[in-house]
Amino acid sequence: MTAYARRVGIVLWKDLLVERRSKESLNALFFFGLLLLFLFQFSLGPDRARLESALPGMLWLGFVLAGLLGLGRSFLAERENDCWEGLVLTAGDKSAIYLGKLAANVCVMGAVELVILVLFGLFFDVDLGRAAAGLAVILPLGTLGLAAVGTLFAAVTAQVRARELLFPVLLLPVQVPVLLATVSATQVALAGQPLGDAGPWLRLLAGADLVYLIIGLLTFEFVLEG
């Protein structure tokens, strides 16, 4: 294993272990997702046609709001005991830290999204089986897009006093291409149409992911070193 891959792996291992032990993000995100589903259920009522047109947007609204909570806490552990400074002092390419953090965020967000998705299917009586193949492509791509910028901006705002306010203000406008693409592609998938019908949206999503990932890899070192 190369030194770079080892460092990515150890950051991923550390973040998932800290999350498993503290369960701070997972517990909060799970209950937050549940709360959102209740709210959506009450606000939309039983009108099936209205429900179907709003479902993809609601689903991703749930993912984004839960993601905002989780991503914003990405560097919480680093703020204790000067661990941030310790990361600055590690020699070598700092983008390995970014990749490790990103992978951990994708894992945590993915777990929460799966739970929300299953509950979403039960709450709104959605046949997830016929959309499963499409969602298996859209969800990882959308999550990667959210987490790629989210991880970077969480680092940018980690040392700022008003980070809870600044983080969503920075993140949401940048996420517009990802949100447009994921909601549109999810609409196609939930309608049971072939995924090829969402081809342009998926290409936009993949392109946005790639751009965000490259920006994160190239700029993380400057963000970390302040």
Add this chain to the structure above:
Amino acid sequence: MISAAGLRKAFGPMVVLDGVSLDVPAGQCLALLGPNGAGKTTLLRVLATVTRPTAGRLRIDGVDALRDADAARLRIGMVAHGSYVYEDLTAVENLRFWGAMAGLDTSPERLRERLQAVELDVVADERARTFSSGMKRRLALARVTLGRPRVLLLDEPFTGLDRRGQKWLDEFLLAFKAGGGAVVLATHGFTSALAVADRAIILSGGRLVLDRPAAGLGRDELHRLYDDLIEAPPVGRP
């Protein structure tokens, strides 16, 4: 080993370091003394390449640390105020993490051996959250000794250590110096500083106001010099 010339650091209009120059050759320990707000921690952070100076030159073990910080960092071991301890990891997991980040040997035997050296082997599998500040300090020292640093930068390393811990640290620093390493030790503890230091410098208002060999410099004389030399911090400054 450490060669700094004209180090200056300003945060906006506030000058925290003002033309600090120092040399710490291999095998020497420099005690960095001074009142709160004198710039000791900033100087350590600049020497560690965590903070970039506004002006000046810095060489660590022959490497231009301002131009090639990564190469300098491979030679530096830093124990800062916060100890770089993840609260939700155990002692051994903390060592494994920092060791892997530095590309060091993180075999279980090596990690246990390092924890044994700082007498933390009995709590190796307990989370750092349950540790006292002295135990976290020992864990930080275990982290530093996991690698083979040529330069040690220590910010109040004796804080929170019991007598045995202090004795262990004294012996460790003397052995480190004997092995050709250089140490910069920022502290308020004159006695502990004089026990291991070869030179004592006093920083006041961001400037070096005293640089003396520690040999022959008694605690009382150092106290007297300290009281004579330090100036009261300007109004509004901590």
